[in-house]
Amino acid sequence: MTQGNGHGNGAAVKLTGKDFKSDQEVRWCPGCGDYAILSAVQGFMPSLGIPRERIVFVSGIGCSSRFPYYMNTYGMHSIHGRAPAIATGLSVTRPDLSVWVITGDGDALSIGGNHLIHALRRNVNLKILLFNNQIYGLTKGQYSPTSELGKVTKSTPMGSLDHPFNPVSVALGVEATFVARSIDSDRAHLTEVLGKAAAHQGTAFVEIYQNCNIFNDGAFDLLKEPDTRADNQIRLEHGKPIRFGKDGERGVRLTDDCRVELVDVADVGEDALLVHDEHRAEPSLAFMLSRLSHGADGPTPIGVFRDVERPVYDELMSEQVEAATARQGRGELAKLLHGGDTWQLG
Amino acid sequence: MTKPVQVLDRVTIRFAGDSGDGMQLTGDRFTSETAAFGNDLSTLPDFPAEIRAPAGSIPGVSGFQLHFADHDILTPGDAPDVLVAMNPAALKANLGDLPKGASLIVNTDSFTARNLDKAGYAANPLEDGTLADHQVHPVPLTSMTLEALKEFDISKKEAERAKNMFALGLMSWLYHRPTEATVAYLEKKFASRPVIAKANVTAFKAGWNYGETTEAFAVSYEIKPAKLTPGTYRNISGNLALAYGLVAASQLSGLPLFLGAYPITPASDILHELSKHKAFGVRTFQAEDEIAGVGAALGAAFGGALGVTTSSGPGIALKAETIGLGVSLELPLLVIDIQRSGPSTGMPTKTEQADLLQVLYGRNGEAPVPVVAPCTPSDCFHAAVEAARIALKYRTPVVLLSDGYLANGSEPWLLPDVASLPDISTSFATEPNHEGDFWPYLRDETTLARPWAVPGTPGLEHRIGGLEKADGTGNISYDPDNHDRMINLRAAKVAGIAADIPPVEVDHQDGSGLLVLGWGSTYGPIGAAVRRVRATGARVSVAHLRHLNPFPANLGEVLAAYDQVLIPEMNLGQLRMLVRSRYLVDAVGYNKVRGLPFKAEELADAIIGLLDEGAGK
Numbered sequence: 001m002t003q004g005n006g007h008g009n010g011a012a013v014k015l016t017g018k019d020f021k022s023d024q025e026v027r028w029c030p031g032c033g034d035y036a037i038l039s040a041v042q043g044f045m046p047s048l049g050i051p052r053e054r055i056v057f058v059s060g061i062g063c064s065s066r067f068p069y070y071m072n073t074y075g076m077h078s079i080h081g082r083a084p085a086i087a088t089g090l091s092v093t094r095p096d097l098s099v100w101v102i103t104g105d106g107d108a109l110s111i112g113g114n115h116l117i118h119a120l121r122r123n124v125n126l127k128i129l130l131f132n133n134q135i136y137g138l139t140k141g142q143y144s145p146t147s148e149l150g151k152v153t154k155s156t157p158m159g160s161l162d163h164p165f166n167p168v169s170v171a172l173g174v175e176a177t178f179v180a181r182s183i184d185s186d187r188a189h190l191t192e193v194l195g196k197a198a199a200h201q202g203t204a205f206v207e208i209y210q211n212c213n214i215f216n217d218g219a220f221d222l223l224k225e226p227d228t229r230a231d232n233q234i235r236l237e238h239g240k241p242i243r244f245g246k247d248g249e250r251g252v253r254l255t256d257d258c259r260v261e262l263v264d265v266a267d268v269g270e271d272a273l274l275v276h277d278e279h280r281a282e283p284s285l286a287f288m289l290s291r292l293s294h295g296a297d298g299p300t301p302i303g304v305f306r307d308v309e310r311p312v313y314d315e316l317m318s319e320q321v322e323a324a325t326a327r328q329g330r331g332e333l334a335k336l337l338h339g340g341d342t343w344q345l346g
Numbered sequence: 347m348t349k350p351v352q353v354l355d356r357v358t359i360r361f362a363g364d365s366g367d368g369m370q371l372t373g374d375r376f377t378s379e380t381a382a383f384g385n386d387l388s389t390l391p392d393f394p395a396e397i398r399a400p401a402g403s404i405p406g407v408s409g410f411q412l413h414f415a416d417h418d419i420l421t422p423g424d425a426p427d428v429l430v431a432m433n434p435a436a437l438k439a440n441l442g443d444l445p446k447g448a449s450l451i452v453n454t455d456s457f458t459a460r461n462l463d464k465a466g467y468a469a470n471p472l473e474d475g476t477l478a479d480h481q482v483h484p485v486p487l488t489s490m491t492l493e494a495l496k497e498f499d500i501s502k503k504e505a506e507r508a509k510n511m512f513a514l515g516l517m518s519w520l521y522h523r524p525t526e527a528t529v530a531y532l533e534k535k536f537a538s539r540p541v542i543a544k545a546n547v548t549a550f551k552a553g554w555n556y557g558e559t560t561e562a563f564a565v566s567y568e569i570k571p572a573k574l575t576p577g578t579y580r581n582i583s584g585n586l587a588l589a590y591g592l593v594a595a596s597q598l599s600g601l602p603l604f605l606g607a608y609p610i611t612p613a614s615d616i617l618h619e620l621s622k623h624k625a626f627g628v629r630t631f632q633a634e635d636e637i638a639g640v641g642a643a644l645g646a647a648f649g650g651a652l653g654v655t656t657s658s659g660p661g662i663a664l665k666a667e668t669i670g671l672g673v674s675l676e677l678p679l680l681v682i683d684i685q686r687s688g689p690s691t692g693m694p695t696k697t698e699q700a701d702l703l704q705v706l707y708g709r710n711g712e713a714p715v716p717v718v719a720p721c722t723p724s725d726c727f728h729a730a731v732e733a734a735r736i737a738l739k740y741r742t743p744v745v746l747l748s749d750g751y752l753a754n755g756s757e758p759w760l761l762p763d764v765a766s767l768p769d770i771s772t773s774f775a776t777e778p779n780h781e782g783d784f785w786p787y788l789r790d791e792t793t794l795a796r797p798w799a800v801p802g803t804p805g806l807e808h809r810i811g812g813l814e815k816a817d818g819t820g821n822i823s824y825d826p827d828n829h830d831r832m833i834n835l836r837a838a839k840v841a842g843i844a845a846d847i848p849p850v851e852v853d854h855q856d857g858s859g860l861l862v863l864g865w866g867s868t869y870g871p872i873g874a875a876v877r878r879v880r881a882t883g884a885r886v887s888v889a890h891l892r893h894l895n896p897f898p899a900n901l902g903e904v905l906a907a908y909d910q911v912l913i914p915e916m917n918l919g920q921l922r923m924l925v926r927s928r929y930l931v932d933a934v935g936y937n938k939v940r941g942l943p944f945k946a947e948e949l950a951d952a953i954i955g956l957l958d959e960g961a962g963k
């Protein structure tokens with residue numbers, strides 16, 4: 001494969017989570033889910049074995065987009081919605097780097113929706129972490145493109161009117177090659193998903209349910225609280241029948257008329273359950289799984305929905321440069337200028 | 347029988363026909379023949395915005411004007427001396443530009459009732475006296491082409507299509523142009539279909555022979571070669587020169603070129619051209635929109651590439667926020683604006699100079715950006731290198747302001763010796779710069795530029811962003827005094843570039859009290875107008891700005907030396923406003939915004955009018 005994702009020629013380096021903490025004071029609201037994600041990412045980074053200088057975090061605007069300031073790597077806090085575009089330019093010119101995009105639901109799916117879908121379809125070598133808190137935090141509590149219908153906020157006193165995006169469905173809809181979902185507070189799960197995302201060649205899209213305790217507290221409690229989480233977390237595991245519930249008594253089945261439905265295993269038998277295949281080339285089944293819940297308001301799949309191989313945009317671009325150079329030889333300026341019809345005077 | 351030959355010093359020819367008639371190709375070929383012959387020349391294509399407007403209609407008319415001479419010339423000519431009109435619509439669309447006594451070569455075969463109707467002619471202008479003031483040469487171009495090609499095994503439609511080559515042959519005879527290159531060109535262009543190649547060559551030669559034998563053309567013309575600086579020349583359009591300039595800037599700086607762009611008229615040709623030069627390490631990225639184009643270029647710049655985005659006015663408006671980020675990040679970035687008629691979508695294929703204030707001020711906050719404007723098509727090459735030099739040295743976005751007239755117009759270019767081009771290399775930071783730490787905003791004392799530390803450099807990990815940064819450390823800062831200092835530092839950095847650009851040169855005429863000041867593509871028409879005025883014995887001086895921000899250091903002094911300052915612009919007075927406010931000079935404007943370059947004659951009239959005013963006449 002390639003040397004992308006920051007793995008250059010050098011030997012792997014040994015670092016600790018502390019090495020990835022910058023000297024800047026973290027300024028999210030106390031109790032914000034962003035802290036847990038930051039800590040998980042800092043703790044996870046050493047496992048990559050990539051030196052800090054070859055890692056870049058690029059973000060847009062929003063609470064989550066302050067993230068790069070707290071990482072002791074290279075970083076850019078850019079413009080609202082534009083991080084995937086900026087990161088694309090960086091990634092395709094610097095295949096030696098590991099480039100991460102940090103974004104939120106408003107940043108990625110409202111003002112930056114266009115850039116997100118195009119990065120995903122091109123399969124640029126980016127790892128995109130979308131912190132979804134289903135609210136606008138930095139601007140103090142307006143509904144977001146992932147807020148549930150009818151949400152009462154400062155800008156929607158009578159309830160929001162727009163049908164929300166399901167970020168995983170959006171990513172699968174544009175045929176992203178790696179799509180996953182995790183939860184801020186589940187460090188072990190998040191770390192595992194991050195590892196798979198980092199190893200993926202091409203764009204990896206990870207939605208992370210993140211609690212905004214100020215403006216949308218408890219949005220994901222159903223998936224987090226000890227008494228409800230077993231019944232509401234559907235953990236997708238490659239090659240295994242999809243089961244959930246305290247004792248795995250519930251499951252997911254594909255019906256004859258092509259729907260996925262939640263079933264009691266006792267009713268249908270284990271053999272009737274859908275076996276999760278994250279490498280399935282065709283994205284429709286993964287899309288159907290993403291539709292099981294619209295926003296953590298019932299049994300909701302987490303884990304890797306899709307992980308497939310497709311040529312990476314950065315590499316294709318480099319290959320064209322190499323092919324042109326091999327065919328024509330390295331460009332010579334004088335030759336270029338003297339190309340076409342020239343004539344001599346004097 | 348040999349026909350008499352008349353010697354002329356200059357001629358302006360306009361080829362006009364339907365979009366499908368191949369007028370751009372005809373013009374290009376005539377230009378190449380003329381260049382090879384050694385005349386000085388300048389061209390101006392004029393094509394419709396619609397890709398395929400209805401055949402025979404006035405919106406579908408495509409034109410190509412060429413001015414060539416035995417001396418150096420500055421413009422594609424005010425008005426054609428000769429119009430080649432391939433159909434009634436082409437005649438109608440161009441007749442108004444034709445001075446009395448000008449020649450007209452008309453394809454009579456296309457003057458059918460149907461075509462006359464499509465052009466809106468109630469009666470045939472060839473017969474009703476409409477053309478009485480002109481020397482009309484009626485030529486049945488289509489039928490003679492068909493006759494010449496009747497032995498060929500090709501369809502009638504294919505044969506008809508060669509009529510532009512018949513016209514080119516006739517014009518080549520009329521002006522004694524060399525023909526070998528055109529024959530070679532046709533053979534190469536249609537190499538995959540030799541019969542078509544042969545048909546076109548046959549039509550071309552038939553046109554030439556027709557000129558020689560017919561009595562319809564009693565005289566032919568000779569325009570002696572011009573005495574130009576010795577050297578190797580090629581004909582070049584502004585956009586091609588600009589693309590080459592970007593490749594050159596990449597080579598001269600040693601940085602890989604990255605272009606992020608979204609297709610837009612009249613800038614797309616730069617994207618097309620650069621996409622061909624991957625062997626120079628050029629990466630081109632056709633982005634999902636204008637914002638992504640500039641964003642990707644800025645991202646590439648963060649990584650140490652020469653980041654470039656190309657667009658026109660509407661796209662520049664969309665890029666404004668990212669240019670502002672570039673100002674705040676203090677990273678090199680080239681923003682290329684090929685201006686076109688606005689506002690809004692305006693007239694995409696027509697030229698204008700009305701984006702000056704947009705690129706200077708069209709951003710939130712105090713966001714100064716250097717601006718460079720080329721003045722001729724070939725100058726686009728050098729202006730691109732200069733813009734890159736400033737961007738790299740001062741770590742700043744730089745706007746290069748070309749326009750549709752320069753982009754598509756062409757002129758002979760004395761090819762520069764590559765070794766004589768400036769070294770614009772820059773260096774990346776490799777070491778901590780402050781007590782063992784790296785401070786990304788610790789500035790160079792002379793240039794005020796900050797260090798450029800690219801990812802991959804161990805020990806220099808740092809974070810930058812659009813939030814205000816503390817002077818030196820670059821950490822987020824809301825400190826009021828720091829903000830004021832940073833605003834002033836960024837402004838001083840850009841203003842300081844004035845010490846690093848050449849002074850404005852004045853073509854001063856002793857005893858003149860009037861200075862004509864121009865910028866950008868008005869260079870040619872202003873220069874031609876000044877020559878005309880001087881030829882009348884009147885005195886006038888002229889200067890042209892290539893740097894619009896900052897202005898050359900001596901500009902104030904230059905302006906103060908004249909009683910009158912005239913600033914012609916294809917806008918409502920944008921440079922004039924800047925000059926008036928900055929130097930308190932009572933400059934007056936000549937402003938027309940017709941989507942077309944100025945004519946030398948109108949500018950000469952404006953200059954003479956002002957001189958008369960100054961003299962109290």
Ligand code: SF4
Binds near residue numbers: 027032137212214
């Ligand atoms: S507003 Fe919400 S998302 Fe933003 S920092 Fe506070 S808790 Fe976190």
